[in-house]
Structures are given as structure tokens and as C-alpha cells.
Amino acid sequence: MRRYSSLHGELFSDVLAKNLIGAKSYDRIAGYFSSSILEIAGEAIEKMDGKVRIICNSDLEVEDVKTAKLATEALSKEWCDFKPEELPPNKARFQRLYDFLKSGKLEVKVLPNNAFGLEHGKAGVFTLADGSKTSFLGSVNESYNGWKINYELVWEDNSPETVKWVQEEFDALWNNQYAVNLCDFVIEDIGRISRRTVIPGVEKWRSNTGNASAVTIESVISRNGYGLWEHQKYFIDRVFKEHKKAYGARYILADEVGLGKTAQLAMSAELIALYGDKPVLIIVPKTLLEQWQGELRDLLGIPSAIWNGKVWVDENEIIYPLPIEKCPRRIGIISQGIINNGSEACYKLKNKLLSLNYECVIVDEAHRARRRNLSDKKLGQSPDMNNLYSFLMQISLKTHSMLLATATPVQLYKIEAFDLLNILSQANVSVLGDKGSYWRKPNENILKGLELITGEISVDSITEAWHWMSNPLPPSEESPNVKLIRSSAAMTEEQFNCDKLVSEFPINIQRRIERLERDFFASYNPYIRHIIRRNRSYLENTINPETHQPYLPKIEVVLLGENKKDSLILAGYLGAAYRQAEHFCELIQKRCSSAGLFKTLLLRRIGSSMIAGYNTGKKMLEEWNIVDNILLSEDLEDEEIALSDDLKELTKEETDTLKLFVSYLNNANISKDTDPKYNMVKNILTFGVTLDNGEKTVPWKKSGCIIFSQYYDTVEWVAKNISEDIDEEIGVYAGGDKSGIFYHGEWRTESRDKIKKLVKERKVKILVGTEAASEGLNLQTLGTLINFDLPWNPTRLEQRKGRIQRIGQTNDVVYVYNLRYRDSVEDRVHELLSSRLESIYKMFGQLPDVLQDVWIDVAVGNMEEAKKRIGTLPKKHPFDVKYNEEVQNVDWESCDEVLNKDAIRNKLLEQW
Structure with a gap:
């Protein structure tokens, strides 16, 4: 030794x-x-x-x-x-x-x-x-x-x-x-x-290569998260390359829920903000303001500011008393509520926004920009635009690039896809061509163009086909045939209207036009080129030739609680209270023909939990007008609802019904022992679920579980009781300062960032959340989900599922259990839709938002109207799978040049 x-x-x-x-x-x-x-x-x-x-x-x-x-x-x-x-x-x-x-x-x-x-x-x-x-x-x-x-x-x-x-x-x-x-x-x-070298400043990066990889390779999402998948990189790279062209990037991102749309849009926003000097504006539903800012900050390390209605608030919650046209960050986020509101104050705000020129405008949930005249008889007419549609048409003229995001670009009618492209096409001939384009001609011609690309009709001759193909003529990169046609016509890449007749081309080019026509309406038409949609099935079943693995690891979702026997019985005092809630809503319906979400408020609350129904009934009795400000905040998102004069006070019959409703719940002695939903949740967490094949899952508390409810009353009550029955810390994730931990029934406040960290580290395995947890929250370590209540807006249900069926999920199979009361509104709607749910989902990728009206119809007793609405859903998706965009590999990982991080941040901190 x-x-x-x-x-x-x-x-x-x-x-x-x-x-x-x-x-x-x-x-x-x-x-x-x-x-x-x-x-x-x-x-x-x-x-x-x-x-x-x-x-x-x-x-x-x-x-x-x-x-x-x-x-x-x-x-x-x-x-x-x-x-x-x-x-x-x-x-x-x-x-x-x-x-x-x-x-x-x-x-x-x-x-x-x-x-x-x-x-x-x-x-x-x-x-x-x-x-x-x-x-x-x-x-x-x-x-x-x-x-x-x-x-x-x-x-x-x-x-x-x-x-x-x-x-x-x-x-x-x-x-x-x-x-x-x-x-x-x-x-x-x-x-x-x-091999790494650092580019010292933004200007040097712009003049050197302006490569996206120099910004993305060491971004927060690339280094601290699960990275970007190929389909995400493909979209970002395509957008940024198009933005650098004279005509800019104009796309609809229509990926299914859970495929990371926000990350793709956020990274695109960062690159565009760095490449130019004009503002980047993001317009989102009011409920997503904080989630968007949080994802920009947490996923990408990007500073931004949100407009809270009066002032700007930055990523550190610092307030800037600046006007709306003076955002303190390069990227500003505003609510669609400002656009939807017709008040004088909002009108002035909109005009100030329209006074600026933008590098890029991004709109989330863009399908909310709709025409009012949506019906079979009116589809050929010019659009009667809602406020959001009208505003986006105007701001489209003021921006170089524009990105619209929606998982459902088509809710019911093919024309809805045209309306979104119509927004993108303002002052941009690359989308639908110039004013003489066949694609833009109003009324029947627009519908004819849609029928051509869905294969319902075909053209009679190459001359007719050329009218559709030549304006806009796709970019050269789309096809070798296009490249030769453009070259023969001496067109630049910024030109999209080829005014030559087919007969004016040489014979060899005429043959190229004929070859292009064979695939044009299926593969190169304006809709295909500007709607980028990838569905989960496509990515899970398509092999990446570089890695020989699927583009996305498969995550199977097992849906439970769907059989009639799985619904929970509305018995005793709870059943009696529910019937009084139905009666109350029917009474309000007689005096309130609009505001469907408002008039069904009590039914939705009792359908969530006994405690939420009880608290709502008491508040309504104590001060009816309170529903005009406090209660609606969790339900109405961007809708501006005010009580009409004849609804400012309750009638005697309405008051008596409410009192009876509250008394029944009082008699029910609300507790964890008497609420059937709570007992079901406790059993699932403790013992697991028996599957249809007889196999039993592990207890869901072991595999990690997120429990969703629309209402904080429900969330707080459920979380507190679970913490008393299960010896673990139970996380609560909600808006404002309502997040925290229950342990043995005792509460401690924690930040949402701390809750996310605890879940990620597997120190919290049971999380109870409001809809605040359905956006911007990555729960890859949790393998199960329980919907304590079912939101009437179907998109919300998809967004909840997207928290665990998402990129980075650690389980190959995840389980979702839907709770509902037998013969409740949710149960009746489920029965109406059950025969079509699978086909609807396959067609649209998720349930269209318009199905929310079915819940309202059922709640107020309009069963025939509900059936009629369901019957209007098409039997086949208008675009089938033709805009399932091919994914191509984008190599950012080997990038040698990196843009200095301080230079990136300093640029993004600049004021408009």
C-alpha cells in the first residue's frame, strides 16, 4: 500500500x-x-x-x-x-x-x-x-x-x-x-x-444570418424544459423564414390540444420581436392573459406585459401607468374582452391599437372571430362580422405577419375557414391573391372554392383551373412545377398574380401547368398552404426518417365513467335541491331570453358540488345583483353581461324556489360523507378503478392525480377533505392568491410557481385545480385526471385533458374519469351526444365550442332545439385530414452560433 x-x-x-x-x-x-x-x-x-x-x-x-x-x-x-x-x-x-x-x-x-x-x-x-x-x-x-x-x-x-x-x-x-x-x-x-461562438448583439445577428437556431438553441425551453419537438420546430422555422420575406408570415396554427401551440407561437413571437423594431401584439381570451404571460416567462424566459384594463403589468407584476399604445415591453398581451366590448372606453382603446404598425399580431382561440350570419341559408352572403372579426380585419392591415391559433378552425361550416383566411389576407396577396382572385370573390364563388378543395366538385378545363391556380400562384419552393412556371412568367417571389393565359406559355410550361393542376386543389391551394394542422394520431403514427421513431411518443388515454351505470344517483335532499335549481332556471328563462350561461348559473354550480350550489344559492338570496359581478367571474370569460331592468329583482316565486333549494341542501347536512362525488373520488384515489377488461389500476394517489373543477368553492372543499382522509400534502392550483397546500386539513398559501415545482419533483402527487390549471400548466408527472364537474364549454374539457396528455408525459397510458349525476343536465347532454361523440371527435379533433349551446338548451328544457343543434353537425370533416402538415426535421441542436442572452433580453425589454 x-x-x-x-x-x-x-x-x-x-x-x-x-x-x-x-x-x-x-x-x-x-x-x-x-x-x-x-x-x-x-x-x-x-x-x-x-x-x-x-x-x-x-x-x-x-x-x-x-x-x-x-x-x-x-x-x-x-x-x-x-x-x-x-x-x-x-x-x-x-x-x-x-x-x-x-x-x-x-x-x-x-x-x-x-x-x-x-x-x-x-x-x-x-x-x-x-x-x-x-x-x-x-x-x-x-x-x-x-x-x-x-x-x-x-x-x-x-x-x-x-x-x-x-x-x-x-x-x-x-x-x-x-x-x-x-x-x-x-x-x-x-x-x-x-464549437460554440457568441454573437454579441441583435444588430450583428440580423445582418449576419438571422438564423432562428442562434436564439432557440439555448432558450429556456430548449435547456430547462422538455425541448421542442420536430412539429413545433417546423412551424417556428417556417414562420420565421416567411416573416423575413417582403409579404410576411400569415398562418392559422390548428394543432390539436396538447401539442404545444402556445410554445410554438411564443417562440415565433420572440424571433419576430428580435428581428424587427415594431411591436408584437398578442390577443387572447381574458382567462388566458396570465397563463400566456406565465408561459412566455417560464417556458422561454421572455419578458412581456399584459394590459389589465387600465395599466400595463410586466412579467414581475410591476405596474406601468402607461397608455395602451405604450407597452413597456416589446411583446404586449391584451384581452379579447376589450375587442368584444362595444363601450365607448373600449372603442377608444381599439382605435389607439389601430394607430400603430406591428411586426406581428398573434390571436389565440381565433375561431371566436366569427360571422353572425352562420346558417345554411346565409352562407353565400357577405359576412356579418362580430366585433372580434371586424377588429382583426382592420389590424391585419397594420401588421407585417399575423398568426391565428385555434384547434377548431371549422366549428360547423366550411365558410369559417374562409373567414379566418379572409382576416389573414388583408393587404397580403400571398394568402388569397389580389382583389381579382377567384378565391376572394364573394358569395357563391367562395363556396365553390371550398367545394373544389374538399373534392365535392371539380373544374371542367385547364383554363378554368388556371383561374384558381394563378392568383395566388404558390411560392416556387412549393413545387418544381411552380418554380418553372414562375420563371417562365418572369415573376419575382413577391408576386402572386400571374396574369398570363395558359396559351401564352411555351408548350413545355403548359404541360407543367397541367401537371400542377392534378395536385393543386388537394395539396397547393391557399387553405392547405396557410392552415397548419397536426393531430396527435398523425404524429404518433408517423415515423421520423432521421430517428426511426414516431414524431411524438404515443400517450394512450383511457376514458372512464362514461357508462350509464357509472353516473351517480341524485337522491334524497340532493335530488330535491337539483330539481329546485332546474325550476329556478326555467323561471329565469321566461324573463331572460339571452345570456344562456347566466340563466343556468345555479344548475352549473349544483352540478359541480353540493357546497358550490349551497354557497351560490345563499349569495343569490342575500344579494341578487351580486351575480352581476362576483359569481359570473368564473363563468363568462369575455362575455359582457348585465342584468336587464326587469331582472334587477327576483320575483316571489323565484325567491321561494331559491329558499327551498338552500333549505334542501341544509337538510342534506353537506359533508364529505354525504356528497356522492367526493366519496367516489376518495375511492378512486385510495383503491383505483376496475377497467372494462376486469383489470384494476393502481390507486390513483400513487400514479399522481389532478382533480378539476370550474369553481373554487368546490376545489377548496375537495382538497381540504382529501387532506384529512389521505396522509399526503394536497396541492391547490387556482387564480390570484388562492393557491396553496392542505395537509391534515390545515392550509398554507404557496405561489403557483412553488406548486408547479412540488408537482414536478413528485413531492405533491394530488393536485386540485380550477380552470387556471387547464392552461399553461405541465403535469407530466401525474398519470390520472378526475373531472369533478364537466364544463359546458367542450374546449375546456379538452384543455384539462391536455394537461396530462402532453409532450413529456412520463406514462404511456393515462386515465381520465368523468363524474356526473344521473339525470342531470350533463347526463342528459351526454346521452344526446353519446352516439356521435366518437365521430365528432374524430372529425374535429375536439368538440366544437358551439356545442356549449346544447347544454344551455337542455338546462332550460329546449330538448328539441338541442337535438336540432346536434343534427347540424356535419357527418364528415370539411377538410378531412388534408391539412395534416408534413413534419420536416429542423436541425437547431448542432448550431455553433448563439446570440448573447443579455442582448436578447435587452431588446425584448424595449418599450413600444
């Missing part, structure tokens, strides 16, 4: 370098993953004949490495959290390390520290050139400081029994079931960093 000390020699030369020269192998139990891999003794390893194997410890959890997919994601994230790109530049070290890893001369495995804990286990075995072996133990880490600078102690021992013992320790760790190989992402990132 030989003893070494930093005081009496050089550990590097005395132990490491001496033994590595010509060595056949070096097996090393090292310290922490990131530093160990970066600071190995490169020069000495180069002198080896064999290879080095290093086993490191890591902050990974055992749960993170149970599958290869999880291990890759977790290890990639830990590597990025280490921020290797921010280390002092040492390209030679990174290049050497990359070469070792790629050649196989260095192999690294990582073991979660909660498997054993490796922080203090440091040892190694050398197999020397002559085949003999020696081993060492000591305090030294596998780092430059460890071997050359720090004070360390090392014992070297070449006795067979010691070598055998150290080797067995190494082998046990190296072959442990939880030890995972260093993933390709980490290896390739080491290579990228070895």
Missing part, C-alpha cells in the same frame, strides 16, 4: 498519469455527474491503449430512470441545469471529451443518488499495460481541482484482495438496474459547446 498527500507530492503525476500511460482500462467510481464528466484527465487518457469507464452520482430520482425515455429526458435536463455553456471557455477540453465519448474510449453511466448516494464514494481500478492491476481510494474527485489543486488524500493498493474488492464495488454500481448510459443529447451538446 502506498499513501499519497497533496502536501507531499503531486497526486496527478504520482497516481493518475503514471498508471494511465499505456493502460488497458480504468474503472472509476467518481463524484457528481456534471463536474466528473467535464474534468477528466484528458492528456493522460490520450496515452491509454484501452478505455475509461466512469460511474457518477446524480440528482435524478429512481422514478426518472425506470424507462429509457424518462432517463434520456431527465439526464438531458440535469445536464442543461448544470449550464455547461456558461463555464469559462475551454474548447480544447470540450473537444477532447467529445472525441473520447464518440470514439468509445470513454463510457459514462449515471446512477440516481437515492439509489445509493455516491457523493463520498471515490475509488478506481487501473489495468496496466502488462495486465497487472492496482487500485486506489481517497477523497479526490475526477476533476482538475481534485487531482491538481485541492488538498486530497489517496491510498493506492495493488494487493489482489483490495483490487478485487474495489472492482466488485465498481461492477455492482455499473451494473445496477438504475444506472443509465450517458444519452446522445448530452454527448452531442458537448460537441456543440466545443
Whole structure:
């Protein structure tokens, strides 16, 4: 045995370098993953004949490495959290390390520290050139400081029994079931960093290449999240390339819920804001303002400001008393409520917004921009635009690029797709051509164009086809035939109207036009080119030729609670109270012909939970006008509802009905023992669910569960009671300052960011949330979802499911349980829709928003009207799957040039 000390020699030369020269192998139990891999003794390893194997410890959890997919994601994230790109530049070290890893001369495995804990286990075995072996133990880490600078102690021992013992320790760790190989992402990132150069400023980036990759490769989402998937990168890259052209980017992003539309739009907004000097405006439903700002901040690290109706509020909640046209950030977010409202104050705000010119305008839930004259008899007429449609038509003239987002570009009628393209086409001939375009001609011609692309009709001749094809003529990149036609007509890429007749082209070009016509109406028409839609099934079943894996890992959703026997019985006092709520809504209906959500308020609350119904009934009795301000805030989103004069007071019959409603719930003695929904949730969390095939799931509290309700009354009551029945911390995620933790019935307030962190770290496995949790919240560590109530807006149901059926989900199968009372409004609507739910979902990708009116019709007793609305749904999707956009690989990961982070932030902090 030989003893070494930093005081009496050089550990590097005395132990490491001496033994590595010509060595056949070096097996090393090292310290922490990131530093160990970066600071190995490169020069000495180069002198080896064999290879080095290093086993490191890591902050990974055992749960993170149970599958290869999880291990890759977790290890990639830990590597990025280490921020290797921010280390002092040492390209030679990174290049050497990359070469070792790629050649196989260095192999690294990582073991979660909660498997054993490796922080203090440091040892190694050398197999020397002559085949003999020696081993060492000591305090030294596998780092430059460890071997050359720090004070360390090392014992070297070449006795067979010691070598055998150290080797067995190494082998046990190296072959442990939880030890995972260093993933390709980490290896390739080491290579990228070895070539990395920094572009100092935005202007230099613009004039140099303006490549998206220089901004995206080290963005927060790329380094701290689950990264961007190929379909997301494809859209962002396409938008940014189009924005740099004279005519700008004009697209409808129609991906299904859960495929990351917000991330795609947010990254596009950042790139566009950096490339130009004019503002970027984002228009979203009122309920999504904070979620949008949060995702910009958390996913991408992007500063922004939201207009709260009076002032601007930045990403740090700092208030700026500036007018609406002076946003303190390059990216400003406003509510659609401002646009929908017809008040004088909102009219002035809209005019101020229209006084500016924009780099880009982004609109979320854009299908809300609709014509009022939507019916079979009026589709041929010019659109009677609602306020949002009209405003977007105007602001389209004031922006270079425009992006509209909606999962349902077509709710019921093909013409709805035209209306969205109509918005994009203002002052932009690349979308629908110029004023002489056949695609833009009003009335029947618009419908004819839609029927041509759906294959319902066809053209009679190449001359007629050319009228449709030539204005707008697609860009050259769309097809070799288009490129030759454009070249023959001497058209620039900024020109879209080819005014030559077919007969005026040379014969060979005429043949090219005929070839183009064969595929034009299916593949190159304006709708296909400007509506980008990818559905989950397409991405899960389409193989990426680069990786030979699907573009998106498949996440199967098992829907439970759908059978009639699964509905909960409305019995006793609860059933009596529900019937009084129905009677009350029918009474209000007689005096209120509009505002469907308002007049069904009580029914929706009691349909959620006994406690929500009871609290609402009491508030209505105490002060009827309170529904005009407090209660509606959770229900009406951007609708501006005020009580008409004849509804300012309740009638005697209405008051008596409300009193009876409250008394029945009083008599029911509301508690966790008497609420049938609560008891069902408790059983599911504790014992799991028996599936149709007889198999039983694990208890849902083990696999992690999110419980949704529309109403905070319900959320608070459910969470508190669960915390008393299950010995775990129960998270509450809601708007404002209402988020926190219940433990054994005791409450402590926590920020929403803290709640998200606890869920991500698996320290909170049961989360109860309002609709605030249905947007902007990633719950990949939770494998189950319970809908405590069913929102009447179908999009809300999809958004809830999208919290767990999303990119990065750690489970291959997720379970969703829908709770509903038997013979309730929800149950009756479910029965009406049940025969068509599957076909509707397959056609639209989700349930159209317009089906919300079915719930209202059923609630007020208009069953025939409800059936009529369902009957109007088409039997076939108007565009089938033709705008399932092909996904192409976009290589950002190998990017060598990176735009300085401070330069990015400083640009985005500029005021309008």
C-alpha cells in the first residue's frame, strides 16, 4: 500500500498519469455527474491503449430512470441545469471529451443518488499495460481541482484482495438496474459547446444570418424544459423564414390540444420581436392573459406585459401607468374582452391599437372571430362580422405577419375557414391573391372554392383551373412545377398574380401547368398552404426518417365513467335541491331570453358540488345583483353581461324556489360523507378503478392525480377533505392568491410557481385545480385526471385533458374519469351526444365550442332545439385530414452560433 498527500507530492503525476500511460482500462467510481464528466484527465487518457469507464452520482430520482425515455429526458435536463455553456471557455477540453465519448474510449453511466448516494464514494481500478492491476481510494474527485489543486488524500493498493474488492464495488454500481448510459443529447451538446461562438448583439445577428437556431438553441425551453419537438420546430422555422420575406408570415396554427401551440407561437413571437423594431401584439381570451404571460416567462424566459384594463403589468407584476399604445415591453398581451366590448372606453382603446404598425399580431382561440350570419341559408352572403372579426380585419392591415391559433378552425361550416383566411389576407396577396382572385370573390364563388378543395366538385378545363391556380400562384419552393412556371412568367417571389393565359406559355410550361393542376386543389391551394394542422394520431403514427421513431411518443388515454351505470344517483335532499335549481332556471328563462350561461348559473354550480350550489344559492338570496359581478367571474370569460331592468329583482316565486333549494341542501347536512362525488373520488384515489377488461389500476394517489373543477368553492372543499382522509400534502392550483397546500386539513398559501415545482419533483402527487390549471400548466408527472364537474364549454374539457396528455408525459397510458349525476343536465347532454361523440371527435379533433349551446338548451328544457343543434353537425370533416402538415426535421441542436442572452433580453425589454 502506498499513501499519497497533496502536501507531499503531486497526486496527478504520482497516481493518475503514471498508471494511465499505456493502460488497458480504468474503472472509476467518481463524484457528481456534471463536474466528473467535464474534468477528466484528458492528456493522460490520450496515452491509454484501452478505455475509461466512469460511474457518477446524480440528482435524478429512481422514478426518472425506470424507462429509457424518462432517463434520456431527465439526464438531458440535469445536464442543461448544470449550464455547461456558461463555464469559462475551454474548447480544447470540450473537444477532447467529445472525441473520447464518440470514439468509445470513454463510457459514462449515471446512477440516481437515492439509489445509493455516491457523493463520498471515490475509488478506481487501473489495468496496466502488462495486465497487472492496482487500485486506489481517497477523497479526490475526477476533476482538475481534485487531482491538481485541492488538498486530497489517496491510498493506492495493488494487493489482489483490495483490487478485487474495489472492482466488485465498481461492477455492482455499473451494473445496477438504475444506472443509465450517458444519452446522445448530452454527448452531442458537448460537441456543440466545443464549437460554440457568441454573437454579441441583435444588430450583428440580423445582418449576419438571422438564423432562428442562434436564439432557440439555448432558450429556456430548449435547456430547462422538455425541448421542442420536430412539429413545433417546423412551424417556428417556417414562420420565421416567411416573416423575413417582403409579404410576411400569415398562418392559422390548428394543432390539436396538447401539442404545444402556445410554445410554438411564443417562440415565433420572440424571433419576430428580435428581428424587427415594431411591436408584437398578442390577443387572447381574458382567462388566458396570465397563463400566456406565465408561459412566455417560464417556458422561454421572455419578458412581456399584459394590459389589465387600465395599466400595463410586466412579467414581475410591476405596474406601468402607461397608455395602451405604450407597452413597456416589446411583446404586449391584451384581452379579447376589450375587442368584444362595444363601450365607448373600449372603442377608444381599439382605435389607439389601430394607430400603430406591428411586426406581428398573434390571436389565440381565433375561431371566436366569427360571422353572425352562420346558417345554411346565409352562407353565400357577405359576412356579418362580430366585433372580434371586424377588429382583426382592420389590424391585419397594420401588421407585417399575423398568426391565428385555434384547434377548431371549422366549428360547423366550411365558410369559417374562409373567414379566418379572409382576416389573414388583408393587404397580403400571398394568402388569397389580389382583389381579382377567384378565391376572394364573394358569395357563391367562395363556396365553390371550398367545394373544389374538399373534392365535392371539380373544374371542367385547364383554363378554368388556371383561374384558381394563378392568383395566388404558390411560392416556387412549393413545387418544381411552380418554380418553372414562375420563371417562365418572369415573376419575382413577391408576386402572386400571374396574369398570363395558359396559351401564352411555351408548350413545355403548359404541360407543367397541367401537371400542377392534378395536385393543386388537394395539396397547393391557399387553405392547405396557410392552415397548419397536426393531430396527435398523425404524429404518433408517423415515423421520423432521421430517428426511426414516431414524431411524438404515443400517450394512450383511457376514458372512464362514461357508462350509464357509472353516473351517480341524485337522491334524497340532493335530488330535491337539483330539481329546485332546474325550476329556478326555467323561471329565469321566461324573463331572460339571452345570456344562456347566466340563466343556468345555479344548475352549473349544483352540478359541480353540493357546497358550490349551497354557497351560490345563499349569495343569490342575500344579494341578487351580486351575480352581476362576483359569481359570473368564473363563468363568462369575455362575455359582457348585465342584468336587464326587469331582472334587477327576483320575483316571489323565484325567491321561494331559491329558499327551498338552500333549505334542501341544509337538510342534506353537506359533508364529505354525504356528497356522492367526493366519496367516489376518495375511492378512486385510495383503491383505483376496475377497467372494462376486469383489470384494476393502481390507486390513483400513487400514479399522481389532478382533480378539476370550474369553481373554487368546490376545489377548496375537495382538497381540504382529501387532506384529512389521505396522509399526503394536497396541492391547490387556482387564480390570484388562492393557491396553496392542505395537509391534515390545515392550509398554507404557496405561489403557483412553488406548486408547479412540488408537482414536478413528485413531492405533491394530488393536485386540485380550477380552470387556471387547464392552461399553461405541465403535469407530466401525474398519470390520472378526475373531472369533478364537466364544463359546458367542450374546449375546456379538452384543455384539462391536455394537461396530462402532453409532450413529456412520463406514462404511456393515462386515465381520465368523468363524474356526473344521473339525470342531470350533463347526463342528459351526454346521452344526446353519446352516439356521435366518437365521430365528432374524430372529425374535429375536439368538440366544437358551439356545442356549449346544447347544454344551455337542455338546462332550460329546449330538448328539441338541442337535438336540432346536434343534427347540424356535419357527418364528415370539411377538410378531412388534408391539412395534416408534413413534419420536416429542423436541425437547431448542432448550431455553433448563439446570440448573447443579455442582448436578447435587452431588446425584448424595449418599450413600444
